[in-house]
Structure formats: C-alpha cells, structure tokens
Amino acid sequence: MIWRRASCRKEITFADGPRGNLMLGDALVQDLSEYYGQVQCVYLDPPYYTGDRFTFRMRVGRDGWSGKGRTLILPTYDDFSGDSKAVYLKFLRGAIILAHRLLTNEGSFFLHMDYRANAHARLICDDVFGEDNFVNEIVWSYQTGGRSKRYFSRKHDTIFLYGKSQDRYFDISQVPCRRKKDHTNHMKRNVDEQGRHYRTIRSGGRVYIYYDDEPSYPDDVWADVSQMQQKDPQRTGYATQKPQALLDRIIRCSTRKNDLVADFMCGSGTALVSAADNNRRFLGMDDCIHALSVTRKRLKDACVEVDSPLSSVTAMVDAAVLAGIGFYDVSLNAYTVSGDAFDNAVMEPAGKRIVSLDAVDQWYAGLLNNEEFQVYASGVRTKQSPDLPKTLKVPLLRGTVALMIIDVLGNRTLWAASSQV
Numbered sequence: 001m002i003w004r005r006a007s008c009r010k011e012i013t014f015a016d017g018p019r020g021n022l023m024l025g026d027a028l029v030q031d032l033s034e035y036y037g038q039v040q041c042v043y044l045d046p047p048y049y050t051g052d053r054f055t056f057r058m059r060v061g062r063d064g065w066s067g068k069g070r071t072l073i074l075p076t077y078d079d080f081s082g083d084s085k086a087v088y089l090k091f092l093r094g095a096i097i098l099a100h101r102l103l104t105n106e107g108s109f110f111l112h113m114d115y116r117a118n119a120h121a122r123l124i125c126d127d128v129f130g131e132d133n134f135v136n137e138i139v140w141s142y143q144t145g146g147r148s149k150r151y152f153s154r155k156h157d158t159i160f161l162y163g164k165s166q167d168r169y170f171d172i173s174q175v176p177c178r179r180k181k182d183h184t185n186h187m188k189r190n191v192d193e194q195g196r197h198y199r200t201i202r203s204g205g206r207v208y209i210y211y212d213d214e215p216s217y218p219d220d221v222w223a224d225v226s227q228m229q230q231k232d233p234q235r236t237g238y239a240t241q242k243p244q245a246l247l248d249r250i251i252r253c254s255t256r257k258n259d260l261v262a263d264f265m266c267g268s269g270t271a272l273v274s275a276a277d278n279n280r281r282f283l284g285m286d287d288c289i290h291a292l293s294v295t296r297k298r299l300k301d302a303c304v305e306v307d308s309p310l311s312s313v314t315a316m317v318d319a320a321v322l323a324g325i326g327f328y329d330v331s332l333n334a335y336t337v338s339g340d341a342f343d344n345a346v347m348e349p350a351g352k353r354i355v356s357l358d359a360v361d362q363w364y365a366g367l368l369n370n371e372e373f374q375v376y377a378s379g380v381r382t383k384q385s386p387d388l389p390k391t392l393k394v395p396l397l398r399g400t401v402a403l404m405i406i407d408v409l410g411n412r413t414l415w416a417a418s419s420q421v
C-alpha cells in the first residue's frame with residue numbers, strides 16, 4: 001500500500017476525561033490572548049540562568065527501553081549561556097507578565113526558581129502582581145546531587161506563590177501530608193478514652209491538641225517530596241524534569257476539578273500530566289521539539305489537541321491497512337529516516353545506525369478529516385512496554401486512514417493511506 005506524506009492543521013485525541021492543548025512555540029512570541037483570564041493555576045519552571053546547555057537522553061528501541069541498549073543524547077534548551085543577566089531578566093519579566101495575564105481573578109501563580117535568580121524573580125513578581133498578592137516563599141528541600149566542602153551544599157529550590165488578587169482560591173484540605181516527627185517530639189503524649197493518641201502543647205495560655213490520626217498539612221518548607229532518583233520509574237530522560245508529587249500538591253490546593261492549569265515552559269510535561277491525572281484541563285507549551293514529544297507521550301491517554309508543525313525530514317514508511325468488522329487494523333512495518341537527520345545527536349554507546357522500527361518512539365493511528373488528524377489509538381515505548389505495538393485499531397468511520405510517527409529524533413510526520421480501503 002502506498003502512503004502519502006500528509007499535513008494537518010491540528011491533531012486531536014478522542015478520550016474520556018479532561019481536555020488539554022499542547023503547543024510547540026516560544027511562549028513569549030505566540031499569541032495566547034484567547035486564554036487571558038481563563039487559567040486558574042500557572043506553574044512556571046523557566047530556565048534558571050545556569051549557563052548550561054541541557055540535553056535529553058532518548059532511549060532507542062526495545063534494548064534501549066529495557067535498559068541494556070542505546071541512548072541518543074539530543075540537545076534541548078540553552079539556559080542563557082553567554083547571555084548577560086539583563087537579557088535573562090527581560091525574558092523572565094516577559095514570562096511573569098504572561099502568567100499574570102493568563103490567570104483568572106481567583107488564580108494562583110507558582111514560580112519555580114533556584115538560588116541564581118530567585119531574588120530578582122521575587123522583585124519582578126512584586127512589581128507585576130503587587131506586593132500585597134505575595135502569598136508564600138515555598139522552600140522545596142531535597143537530598144539528591146553532589147555535596148560541597150567549599151560551601152553549604154545547595155539543597156533547595158524556591159517556589160513563589162502569588163495570587164492574581166485577594167480573592168485567590170486555596171484549599172489546603174486537598175493536600176494532607178504526614179505529620180513532621182520533629183514538630184511533635186517536644187509535645188506531651190496522651191491517649192484519650194477511645195484509645196486515640198494525641199499530643200498537647202501549651203502556648204500563650206492555651207492548650208493545643210493534635211491527634212496522631214488527623215491529617216496534617218504542609219507548611220512552606222517541603223522536605224517530604226523527593227527529587228527524581230536515578231532509577232525513578234517516572235524519569236523520562238528530560239534533564240530538568242520535576243517529580244509529579246510536587247505538581248500534584250501545587251495543583252490540588254490551587255484548583256478545582258475541570259479548572260484550567262497552564263505551564264507554557266512545560267519541558268517533559270509534569271504539570272500537564274498532574275493536571276490530567278487530577279481531572280483538570282491543561283494548556284502546555286514549549287519551544288523544544290523533544291519536550292513536546294516527551295509530553296505528548298506522557299499524555300497519550302488524555303483528550304489532547306496538539307498544535308505543532310509537522311517535520312519536513314526525509315523519511316519513508318511501510319504500513320498496511322486491513323478492514324475488519326467495525327475496525328481498520330493499521331500495521332506499521334518499517335520506518336526509515338535519512339541518515340543526516342542524526343547529525344545533532346550523540347549515540348551512547350557509539351555504534352551502528354538506527355534502523356527501521358528502532359527509530360520509532362511512538363505512533364498514533366486515526367482518521368484524517370478536513371485537515372484534522374483524529375487519533376483513535378496509540379503505540380508508545382515505555383520502560384514497562386519496550387516493544388512498539390505493531391498493529392493499532394481505528395473505527396470504520398468517515399475519513400482517510402492515517403498514521404502519525406514521532407521518531408527518536410522528535411520528528412513528527414503524518415502519513416495518509418493512498419486510497420480508501
């Protein structure tokens with residue numbers, strides 16, 4: 001069967017659950033005005049002015065996903081290497097202004113920073129949001145990474161919380177946590193008539209009682225959310241990925257079901273995954289194709305609309321369509337991408353060219369209708385399922401059978417069956 005290279009205005013996945021939009025682009029250039037005043041929570045984890053050039057470790061093929069094979073090291077984003085601080089601060093101000101515009105009147109802004117520019121960020125936020133709308137300086141403390149003997153090891157990030165107004169929505173009861181042991185060590189222990197354990201402390205002439213079985217809530221020092229470990233099953237290979245537990249806490253306390261959450265520098269998409277898992281709508285953007293492909297894959301079961309230009313890379317596909325009862329069976333047999341497409345990638349360990357389906361990281365089957373690619377089934381490689389499903393089912397509905405491939409280099413190509421089957 002012959003497949004022609006196709007184009008589409010947008011890609012939509014039909015699924016139950018909350019909807020979301022994912023876009024490739026520079027957030028400070030793209031027009032996001034249709035979302036102004038619509039977003040209940042903006043989480044922003046921008047570049048921190050580290051001067052580093054970050055990479056993405058893409059596992060390749062069955063062996064790569066089983067942890068025994070090859071990995072491609074691909075460039076992702078350049079964190080202002082060689083740029084002056086003034087250039088960085090102009091960028092940061094632009095991003096903070098955008099966050100402010102996107103928020104509803106009850107909305108919350110969480111800005112994730114580290115020691116390099118957090119002092120500047122606080123002042124810019126005070127300026128854009130108003131000092132009265134400052135709520136918290138959250139210290140996220142973790143134990144991963146190296147230790148220094150020349151200074152106290154830097155083991156925390158800062159997350160600023162600002163409200164769009166004094167009407168900010170916040171529900172701490174949605175984020176219970178374990179009671180910190182050292183907070184209660186100095187208290188008097190007791191057991192009541194029902195056998196419930198509690199602790200008491202006298203302060204300012206009052207006695208405070210804390211039952212051990214009652215939930216506790218986080219204060220502004222979060223030491224109970226660990227950073228991603230080397231072998232963490234969540235790990236995508238995107239260098240600056242944050243743990244989902246951190247985003248779950250942020251999103252659950254600041255939004256309700258079906259509210260819109262935005263992360264317009266989404267990286268591996270942690271905030272969007274958390275939003276979808278918590279039944280919130282989501283809006284995500286990044287200007288790096290690898291960020292988009294990792295995020296797309298993590299959201300494969302969500303009802304997501306993707307707006308990202310297709311790649312013009314030279315490639316070929318071999319696939320087949322079989323019409324059955326109520327379904328088309330779409331099979332992917334082979335995929336070839338031109339050798340020079342690998343010029344910007346470093347292979348570890350160095351070795352042979354990546355051929356055929358090893359070059360495919362994810363594929364989607366569906367129908368093409370009026371320049372809209374409607375996705376009905378997905379096949380993606382993960383640590384849990386390193387093999388790519390070879391056949392996907394598409395319902396026998398109106399439209400041209402099509403398939404989308406996202407390869408290990410992040411190239412996204414759309415292919416339409418040459419004639420109706």
Ligand SMILES: C[S@@+](CC[C@H](N)C(=O)[O-])C[C@H]1O[C@@H](n2cnc3c(N)ncnc32)[C@H](O)[C@@H]1O
Nearest residue numbers: 026027045077240241242265267268270286287
């Ligand atoms: C620190 S990472 C975000 C990591 C993310 N929180 C996660 O859990 O994976 C910052 C991201 O901002 C993106 N970025 C930088 N400048 C951007 C811009 N102008 N528009 C859109 N994305 C941008 C980078 O490509 C990078 O993915």
